[in-house]
Amino acid sequence: MTLIPSILSVPPSPGVTARCAEARAIVLSNMPVNGEYRLLTLDAPAEVLDCAPGQFFQLLCPVPEGEHPFLRRPMSIYGYDAHAEQLQFLYKIAGAGTRGLATLRAGDTLNVLGPLGQGFTMPDAWQNLMLVARGVGLATLAPLARMAQQQGRSLTAICSARSPELAMSVDLFRSYGAEVIVVHDEDGSSEVPALEALIEARIAAGSVDAFYTCGSRRLLTMLQRLGQKHGIPGEIAMEQQMACGLGMCQACVRPFREGNEVVHRRVCREGPVFPISEAIA
Amino acid sequence: MSTSDLSVKVGELTFANPIMPASGTFSEDLSDVFDLDVLGAHVLKTIMHGKRAGNPTPRVCDLQGGMLNAIGIPSKGIDDFRDRMLPYWSDYKAPLVVSISAHSMDEFARLAAEVSLPGVAAIEANISCPNIEADGNAFAMRPDTTAEVMRRLRAETDLPLWAKLTPNTGEPVAVALAAEAEGADAIVTANTALGMSIDVRTRQPRLGNVMGGMSGPAVKPIALRMTYQCAHACRVPVIGCGGIATLDDVLEFLIAGAAAVQVGTATFQSPTVMARLIAELSDWMQAQGVTSLGEIIGSVQIPGGEAA
Numbered sequence: 001m002t003l004i005p006s007i008l009s010v011p012p013s014p015g016v017t018a019r020c021a022e023a024r025a026i027v028l029s030n031m032p033v034n035g036e037y038r039l040l041t042l043d044a045p046a047e048v049l050d051c052a053p054g055q056f057f058q059l060l061c062p063v064p065e066g067e068h069p070f071l072r073r074p075m076s077i078y079g080y081d082a083h084a085e086q087l088q089f090l091y092k093i094a095g096a097g098t099r100g101l102a103t104l105r106a107g108d109t110l111n112v113l114g115p116l117g118q119g120f121t122m123p124d125a126w127q128n129l130m131l132v133a134r135g136v137g138l139a140t141l142a143p144l145a146r147m148a149q150q151q152g153r154s155l156t157a158i159c160s161a162r163s164p165e166l167a168m169s170v171d172l173f174r175s176y177g178a179e180v181i182v183v184h185d186e187d188g189s190s191e192v193p194a195l196e197a198l199i200e201a202r203i204a205a206g207s208v209d210a211f212y213t214c215g216s217r218r219l220l221t222m223l224q225r226l227g228q229k230h231g232i233p234g235e236i237a238m239e240q241q242m243a244c245g246l247g248m249c250q251a252c253v254r255p256f257r258e259g260n261e262v263v264h265r266r267v268c269r270e271g272p273v274f275p276i277s278e279a280i281a
Numbered sequence: 282m283s284t285s286d287l288s289v290k291v292g293e294l295t296f297a298n299p300i301m302p303a304s305g306t307f308s309e310d311l312s313d314v315f316d317l318d319v320l321g322a323h324v325l326k327t328i329m330h331g332k333r334a335g336n337p338t339p340r341v342c343d344l345q346g347g348m349l350n351a352i353g354i355p356s357k358g359i360d361d362f363r364d365r366m367l368p369y370w371s372d373y374k375a376p377l378v379v380s381i382s383a384h385s386m387d388e389f390a391r392l393a394a395e396v397s398l399p400g401v402a403a404i405e406a407n408i409s410c411p412n413i414e415a416d417g418n419a420f421a422m423r424p425d426t427t428a429e430v431m432r433r434l435r436a437e438t439d440l441p442l443w444a445k446l447t448p449n450t451g452e453p454v455a456v457a458l459a460a461e462a463e464g465a466d467a468i469v470t471a472n473t474a475l476g477m478s479i480d481v482r483t484r485q486p487r488l489g490n491v492m493g494g495m496s497g498p499a500v501k502p503i504a505l506r507m508t509y510q511c512a513h514a515c516r517v518p519v520i521g522c523g524g525i526a527t528l529d530d531v532l533e534f535l536i537a538g539a540a541a542v543q544v545g546t547a548t549f550q551s552p553t554v555m556a557r558l559i560a561e562l563s564d565w566m567q568a569q570g571v572t573s574l575g576e577i578i579g580s581v582q583i584p585g586g587e588a589a
Binding site: 020111252253269 | 347
């Protein structure tokens with residue numbers, strides 16, 4: 001696959017700020033982080049590094065032996081640094097695409113398309129932020145911690161996992177000044193009733209202006225309930241099977257509440273970040 | 282700079298080059314990636330008259346050498362086309378081809394009349410989508426229904442009218458001749474092939490619609506065969522479509538007799554592919570000393586004469 005420069009002589013559609021390129025990146029490292037996750041670090045051209053937290057890339061994954069991933073695979077951005085020209089993805093090996101990614105070695109090339117979609121917003125009224133996510137969903141929220149620190153917001157990160165040692169991004173969240181609370185399945189602290197009581201206590205103490213979450217249907221339902229009860233807004237990054245990632249094919253729609261109507265929105269284009277109140281679990 | 286002439290004629294229309302998108306794989310969203318005016322033409326996703334939600338998810342799945350889709354033509358309807366899409370596309374130089382479809386002949390004919398507006402260069406009649414009727418049924422499955430729908434459309438529009446055929450028919454030449462006889466100005470070969478995939482773990486179909494249209498490199502030989510058959514049988518030009526991803530793929534379809542080609546699924550793998558193919562075709566023509574694509578189109582050499 002050869003890289004051709006992107007030409008942007010056409011203004012983007014009204015209300016859409018996405019701007020992206022198909023580019024060739026070079027693998028700097030591709031290392032296991034713990035028993036479940038791997039961290040891919042790429043040397044990427046500046047034209048794809050004007051990213052926002054919550055945006056994603058479409059990766060043209062290498063073909064692992066005996067398998068044939070055809071479509072690109074959407075992957076949340078874990079880290080980006082335009083100065084260092086670096087781009088990072090945290091992934092769990094789950095299918096043919098991620099098995100292909102795991103075969104990458106330093107020096108290999110990877111065709112990336114991005115950054116794509118609409119990222120998280122952080123309105124001024126949202127001073128005390130609470131992030132609640134589980135597993136690899138925490139990777140999607142990792143860049144949000146840096147954004148919160150840069151904008152001088154206080155952040156509490158509730159990191160859920162099967163066991164304490166599998167809780168992702170804990171050190172990263174702490175390095176950006178977040179308060180980290182790890183909840184896990186082994187002591188039941190990750191169960192919805194326990195989690196809900198924990199968050200209720202924080203709300204009672206007056207320290208939650210907005211929620212951020214990712215993926216999990218269980219957490220979404222809980223945050224919608226809490227949000228409605230206490231008038232707390234928030235945003236969720238959602239997933240759906242994709243083909244093009246740009247908005248052309250309309251494969252990745254999900255239903256959303258819009259007033260009294262239920263409408264379809266494209267996760268790749270109008271999302272992947274949506275208001276928690278409009279999402280349907 | 283290139284001095285090769287990449288222009289092609291499709292009936293009365295002249296395109297700056299033979300590369301255009303396949304309907305359903307193209308929208309204004311691609312303008313984020315490259316300048317869409319480099320394309321020979323713009324072919325929009327099929328419009329239906331009213332608003333439609335489309336099929337349940339999952340709407341796509343991966344295959345070896347391709348993909349299945351059952352998007353189901355979500356459509357914002359004719360009003361959105363007239364009020365929003367047409368003004369947007371009118372700012373481009375590349376001619377605009379509007380794909381339309383309908384469940385009934387009456388609705389199809391009415392839509393053909395309604396989209397015949399200034400700024401529209403041609404209508405592509407999608408008489409072949411496998412995802413809107415049960416079991417992939419479509420007008421282009423049979424010559425008689427093809428003839429009837431094309432006759433109705435022809436009566437409603439003076440614009441160039443293209444008929445997009447399906448590989449799911451057992452009689453592609455008879456269908457193409459029926460379309461031509463009823464006034465089609467070009468034949469597009471072809472839409473997706475009806476297929477299916479099952480997840481063996483869950484034993485569930487991998488598409489929400491159970492069946493869907495197969496596209497990508499795996500279907501290329503079928504589309505190429507239909508292009509060759511129709512180019513031989515018909516007087517009107519044929520536009521090749523199916524699995525085109527490389528310069529050699531483009532050349533294969535042109536040699537088989539296609540006057541132009543549509544690129545679809547390849548754009549999902551590499552959104553810059555169409556811009557790259559145009560540049561590669563120009564370079565190839567210069568390197569080969571080919572001054573006009575007329576030298577290439579239909580130049581297939583069949584040893585011992587023409588195959589039937």
